[in-house]
Amino acid sequence: MCKDEEMIAMLRERNEKLARENEELTLRIQSLEKELKECRKLAMIDPITGIYNLNYVNSEIERIRAFKKRERASSSTMEFVTVLFIDVDKLKSVNDRYGHAAGNAVLCKIGQVLNNSIRRSDIAAHLHGDEFVVLSMTTKRSQGRLLYKRIKEELRSVDVIVNGEVTITVSASVGYRCIVLKKDFSFEALKDAADLQMYLTKKAGG
Numbered sequence: 001m002c003k004d005e006e007m008i009a010m011l012r013e014r015n016e017k018l019a020r021e022n023e024e025l026t027l028r029i030q031s032l033e034k035e036l037k038e039c040r041k042l043a044m045i046d047p048i049t050g051i052y053n054l055n056y057v058n059s060e061i062e063r064i065r066a067f068k069k070r071e072r073a074s075s076s077t078m079e080f081v082t083v084l085f086i087d088v089d090k091l092k093s094v095n096d097r098y099g100h101a102a103g104n105a106v107l108c109k110i111g112q113v114l115n116n117s118i119r120r121s122d123i124a125a126h127l128h129g130d131e132f133v134v135l136s137m138t139t140k141r142s143q144g145r146l147l148y149k150r151i152k153e154e155l156r157s158v159d160v161i162v163n164g165e166v167t168i169t170v171s172a173s174v175g176y177r178c179i180v181l182k183k184d185f186s187f188e189a190l191k192d193a194a195d196l197q198m199y200l201t202k203k204a205g206g
Contacts, residue, residue, distance in 0.1 A: 082144030
């Protein structure tokens with residue numbers, strides 16, 4: 001074999017090796033991207049209830065704000081944002097009597113009820129402890145009110161199986177607040193207003 005042929009064979013072998021390494025690197029990158037996507041997804045999911053957490057709510061708030069900032073000032077479509085603040089009644093009593101696994105079963109059940117009571121475009125999230133929130137955007141204020149009434153009724157009496165055999169009945173209180181959606185709206189202020197409304201309703205015996 002002449003030197004030119006040796007050089008060609010060497011270059012071909014080198015190119016084939018680089019191609020294999022390139023393919024392996026591409027597969028590794030795709031695997032890492034998939035793992036990263038899964039990690040981001042897990043970071044948005046509450047491990048107890050299986051529904052969204054506050055991280056996801058905050059990311060959606062930022063997305064909505066960014067969209068409203070890009071929206072034309074001449075847009076005539078009025079949108080409303082509704083926040084429902086949910087507080088599980090007497091969860092501590094459940095934990096004290098049946099254990100924290102039972103308390104987690106209650107939280108999981110409440111999360112399921114919320115998920116089954118909202119539209120696909122709405123967001124239900126477990127904030128922490130006994131607190132949940134629902135975020136909904138509509139074109140009519142009345143739609144937010146109907147959502148509030150529906151969820152309030154659904155959470156008036158919820159049966160939960162704890163420790164695999166005991167069925168207990170729990171309830172949750174719901175606060176409601178609906179405002180015109182603006183680019184600078186404050187989720188915290190809206191949540192606090194819904195929380196206050198829930199507290200006043202509970203105090204009044206409603």
